[in-house]
Amino acid sequence: MEITCQRESVAIVGMGYVGLTLASVLSDKGFRVYGYDTNVEIVKLLNQSCSPVFEPGVDKILKEQIGKNLFVSSTFPRQFKGSVIICVSTPIDPETHEPNLENLRAATQTIGKNIQPGSLVIVRSTVPVGTTRQIVATTIHAKVPEVFIAFCPERTIQGKALREIVDLPQIVSGIDAESGEKAAQLFSGISSKTILVSSLEAAEMIKLINNCHTDVIYSYGNEIALMAEELGLDAWELIHAANEDYPRPNLARPGFVGGGCLSKDPYILLSSFANGGYSSKLIQYTRQLNEYMPLHTARKCLEALLELKEGNVQGAKILICGFAYKGVPPTDDTRGTPALPIIEFLRKYPLDLYGQDFMVDSSVIKSFGVTPVDIIDGFRHADAAIFLNDHPNYRQFSLSTLIDKMRFPALIYDSWRILDGDIMANQHGVQYMGIGYG
Numbered sequence: 156m157e158i159t160c161q162r163e164s165v166a167i168v169g170m171g172y173v174g175l176t177l178a179s180v181l182s183d184k185g186f187r188v189y190g191y192d193t194n195v196e197i198v199k200l201l202n203q204s205c206s207p208v209f210e211p212g213v214d215k216i217l218k219e220q221i222g223k224n225l226f227v228s229s230t231f232p233r234q235f236k237g238s239v240i241i242c243v244s245t246p247i248d249p250e251t252h253e254p255n256l257e258n259l260r261a262a263t264q265t266i267g268k269n270i271q272p273g274s275l276v277i278v279r280s281t282v283p284v285g286t287t288r289q290i291v292a293t294t295i296h297a298k299v300p301e302v303f304i305a306f307c308p309e310r311t312i313q314g315k316a317l318r319e320i321v322d323l324p325q326i327v328s329g330i331d332a333e334s335g336e337k338a339a340q341l342f343s344g345i346s347s348k349t350i351l352v353s354s355l356e357a358a359e360m361i362k363l364i365n366n367c368h369t370d371v372i373y374s375y376g377n378e379i380a381l382m383a384e385e386l387g388l389d390a391w392e393l394i395h396a397a398n399e400d401y402p403r404p405n406l407a408r409p410g411f412v413g414g415g416c417l418s419k420d421p422y423i424l425l426s427s428f429a430n431g432g433y434s435s436k437l438i439q440y441t442r443q444l445n446e447y448m449p450l451h452t453a454r455k456c457l458e459a460l461l462e463l464k465e466g467n468v469q470g471a472k473i474l475i476c477g478f479a480y481k482g483v484p485p486t487d488d489t490r491g492t493p494a495l496p497i498i499e500f501l502r503k504y505p506l507d508l509y510g511q512d513f514m515v516d517s518s519v520i521k522s523f524g525v526t527p528v529d530i531i532d533g534f535r536h537a538d539a540a541i542f543l544n545d546h547p548n549y550r551q552f553s554l555s556t557l558i559d560k561m562r563f564p565a566l567i568y569d570s571w572r573i574l575d576g577d578i579m580a581n582q583h584g585v586q587y588m589g590i591g592y593g
């Protein structure tokens with residue numbers, strides 16, 4: 156087997172979204188990368204050069220690099236010497252919202268058994284502040300004291316990850332100066348800028364406050380939407396006019412805040428304050444508000460439908476468009492999708508639920524308990540169409556032709572204003588609504 160470049164050996168633990176995109180960039184830059192994942196299905200797919208996730212550019216690199224600079228296995232390399240980057244999932248408990256760090260603990264144990272002195276272990280997973288020192292460093296140093304420890308968070312956006320790994324500054328920290336420098340050196344091999352911060356905890360917190368900031372900003376758009384609805388105003392009109400040529404921070408559009416990270420990182424930050432001291436009320440309220448928006452949408456849709464159908468919604472055909480948690484940049488990721496709570500709510504009523512998405516596989520749509528359809532079949536005789544994301548294809552469709560096929564009076568709920576409100580207001584037989592409108 157030909158190895159073109161042996162700059163440095165890097166093992167990546169967890170070949171999910173974060174591990175895979177990082178492994179792709181590193182191998183493309185000439186690092187010799189060993190991807191390790193406990194999920195044998197993922198390992199099998201990757202060894203066939205197929206990406207288990209949708210991310211532009213990854214498939215091409217896999218085709219070029221598998222067996223050349225990138226080797227994927229369900230066993231961690233023995234006696235490994237080099238850099239190890241931990242990218243395992245750190246989910247939260249759906250009921251308690253407490254972080255579950257079992258994957259991180261298991262990964263750390265495996266690394267501790269197989270690593271050689273002088274190696275560097277970097278945590279890339281998102282963790283509560285203090286975790287890298289308390290769990291990772293403690294476990295590994297108990298087995299091999301001469302290992303460098305760092306935390307360097309992942310901050311890319313899905314859909315643009317390969318470009319952002321290279322373009323975004325990489326936040327870097329170490330348990331000591333040498334660890335930080337080693338981590339900075341590694342990341343300077345792929346990224347144009349590294350920012351070395353004073354401690355592991357500072358870097359862990361930076362990741363969390365970045366995502367919580369996004370959550371907070373979006374929640375303000377949602378707060379405006381709820382207030383506007385109450386006052387009979389159009390939130391989008393208010394926000395557009397307020398932002399136009401006004402030299403202050405822009406108001407955010409209202410909408411759903413989903414995805415694997417934004418729906419859990421606020422809880423991970425909050426769990427860092429479990430000792431009874433200060434705990435952020437802003438972060439708590441923000442999450443509550445953003446989590447309420449799907450339920451609000453579901454209730455509004457049901458109320459409108461009951462009114463349109465004079466109280467009888469038995470067998471009404473409801474088309475739900477957009478199961479990925481966001482439309483732009485396109486993704487097939489359904490983690491934190493508003494579709495789930497909306498379907499759970501609507502399922503309690505005698506409705507026929509159908510689902511459509513341009514990116515998400517129909518088997519995944521089916522797993523939500525709805526019937527997968529394409530957009531044309533979905534609109535035929537539909538009593539309601541609910542748009543949950545703004546995938547660019549929705550704007551390209553001649554939706555007015557599709558709307559003509561609905562069963563009138565019909566409801567269109569346009570969460571992201573992908574349709575022209577003026578045209579829709581004059582569409583005969585259609586009630587047009589959206590978040591913060593109608």
Ligand SMILES: NC(=O)c1ccc[n+]([C@@H]2O[C@H](COP(=O)([O-])OP(=O)(O)OC[C@H]3O[C@@H](n4cnc5c(N)ncnc54)[C@H](O)[C@@H]3O)[C@@H](O)[C@H]2O)c1
Binds near residue numbers: 192281309
């Ligand atoms: N997805 C994102 O956009 C994003 C962005 C920034 C940070 N993060 C954080 O990065 C981490 C990984 O996220 P992700 O989206 O890649 O998760 P993911 O669920 O897509 O992938 C995690 C992978 O780790 C594997 N794994 C779990 N335990 C393992 C173990 N002990 N040994 C080896 N492999 C193991 C799983 O099989 C899975 O393939 C999380 O902490 C997440 O919060 C994610």
